[in-house]
Amino acid sequence: MTETFLIVGGDAAGMSAASKAKRDDPDREVVVLERGEWVSYGACGLPYYVKGEIDDLEDLVAIPAERFQEERDIDLRTGHEAAAIDPEDQTVTVETDERTYTQSYDELLVATGARAIAPPIDGLDRDGVFTLQTMEAGRELKEYVDAQAGDTVGIIGGGYIGIELAEAFRGQNLDVELFEMRSHVLEPFGSEVAKTVESELRDNDVAVHTDTRVDRVAGDDRVRTVITPDGKFPVDAVLVAAGVQPRVELAESAGIDVGPTGALATDQYGRTNVESVYAAGDCAEIIHAVTGDPAHVPLALTANRAGRAVGATVAGEPTPVGEIAGTAVLKAFDLEVARTGLLEDERLREAGFDPVSVSITAASRAHYYPGGSEVEITLVGDADSGAVLGASMVGKEGVAKRIDTVAAAIQGDMSVTDLAYLDLSYAPPFGPTWDPVLTAAKVLGGKLS
Template sequence: MDDTFVVIGGDAAGMSAASKAKRENPEMDVVVFEKGEWVSYAACGMPYYVKGEVEDIDDLVTVTPEAFREERDIDLRTGHEVVDIDPEGETVTVDDGSETFEQPYDHLLVATGASAIEPPFDGMDLDGVFTIHDMDEADAIETYVDEQTPETAAIVGGGYVGIEMAEALSEHGIDVRIYEMLPHVLQPFGETVAETVEDHLREQGIGLHLETAVSGFAGDGTVERVHLEDDSQPADIAIVGVGVAPNADLASEAGIERGPTDAIATDEYGRTNYENVYAAGDCAEARHVVTGDPDHVPLALTANRAGRAIGETVTGSPTPVGDIAGTAIVKAFDLGAARTGIIDEDRAREAGFDPVSVTISASSRAHYYPGGSELTVTLVADRESERVLGASLVGEEGVKRIDTVATALNAEMTVTELQNTDLAYAPPFSPVWDPILTAAKVLGGKLD
């Protein structure tokens, strides 16, 4: 009898693992339990659905449940919640809405994702107050905007969700204000990126309230105001985007260990402290490529890649899930911002490095070729080893160059090695010295 591979969670990591396992071993029984109805969807596209650039929410679905069942022969069961894991007995207990039953497994993947953090604000239960981390929430926001036609919006949190939702709601003619308790938006991207984005947001008519803590919301059944420490302001809709927390309780209650980030601890193959139990995606830790320490950076590629690797491993070909660098990119109206590795010098010192950084601005194209714009690059390296530690970029075009630095991090390249990388040049795409190379050249001068 062939092995049974059970997957808890039907999004990026879970369905990548299930699909890969079935391709590698068509005889394997692959069972996926998903407590909701949506599977394999592009969560990163949800703000663009609210904005109206994506017409139908179903367009965000990569593979339908029917395709998984009929074309990939995966036993996908939506509306099924796993309520208990028994690693010693190698079973999971499942609630299908009417009864519970046990499902044995030979290999188990916990891919339970993460949930939007809901702060203990007053008024979180008012109509018009939303978080946005799944498809039902995105659909509810779009419906609310369409039917209630709000005039003012309060966005709590200046991270990815806050910036993208500010653009989405502004597109509907809504007066948008962002409330961020830290000194800057996009804090992990560094001060240079943050200040550039903040200036641009103000130019787009977005109200910024930095170093401003929200205490709650008020209204008669429906949100009408956002309360601050010493003030209140109108808000006909509110989006709370203050981060996510890994859904690791189910695993930890079963004795599956959490790591220092509070996500599920895993090894290089995604294994937990139980050899035949794996974890991947937003619920799990991964090794940071720069520090070598466990980290939790819930991003789509990390989940897809780890799930695919685990799908190979459970079919007999052990495959590492890969390290992470926290590489991220975000659109803020006409600007793009990107980051990878370690940018914060205090964090670099805590990791044992002696950081040195430079910030340069260069044209995204040859200076004489039309359509170029200024691209600002911050590059960080270790003084002693000259190893590249991280970078951030901001500009109207060209921020996808962050991938060059991410590649350098994975190769543990020095600043000199990065500077000598043979990058492509043509006037419509880049100056002779690409901005990344220019940054490396200037940083190398500081290290001499």
């Protein structure tokens, strides 16, 4: 009898799992339930769609639904929402606009993703308040932007999405007021990088308000004002970019454990505590390479890799989902901003490390080659073991790929000395003889010795 691999969620983790399972075990029935109309799309591209650099929302779709259905023989059902899981009977209750039915499974993957956080701020239910977590949200925000001219948008949150949307709005000639309740934007990147990014934002006419809590947003028929302890700021729209939280309610109600991060707890193969049930993607925990502890880092590669591993395991080849270093990069106007591993002194000490850090500034190219600029690097190592723990970088060029060298060092359990001795490439148009990463490692090695 044909076994059924049922997947709840049709984005990165879900469709990667479906494709891998069907490829490795063509006789297996693979069913995907997706409550929306979009599958396998690049949500990371939404800020650039809003800015106008990407013309069509459809361009963000990696593989259209019909290709999964026709070319890969995957039973993909859009507009089908999983309402309940019954682990004992191994069934899922499914709701559509027309009916409710029960779908059985032999193995189940929960890939329900994450939702935008709605902070406890009065007035967020008013018209003109947006988030940017889904394709439909991206369409709505773009329609608003296209209809405006010279208006002001308030952004609540100075993380990835907040920074990227500040650039997108300025690119559409909108004024921007950005509110961040912490001391700096991009807090996980460290204060040195954050200060450089804040300067870049202000140079591009973004009004940056740090250490600023938004109490409420006010208006009549729609939002008109952002109210903080420092005063009232007139706006024509508000983007809430306060982060995301994993969608775990469906799984939790079925007895599937939630881990310490608030995401679904899994083992090295993505298995939950419930037999035959897996979890992957933005709803699930994964082990951090620095601490060895569960982490929730909702990034695209993490979701795709974990989903693919679960698909291979279900098809008969047990495959670990792997560890992550939390490597991330974003564009902030003319800057590349990146990080990997852990930088926060308190968090590292809680994990048992004795962190030591250095911050350096180096040239992105050979000093005599035209067009170069400065790269700022903060590198963190452990005083006891000498291990590389994390890094952050900012600069106008060469940052987005240099961070990968440190990420590889972390996941390869390399020491700071090992990093300093890497045989990295050199040519004047691309870097100095001593790459900035090597220089940072040399300086940090001196402090650790």
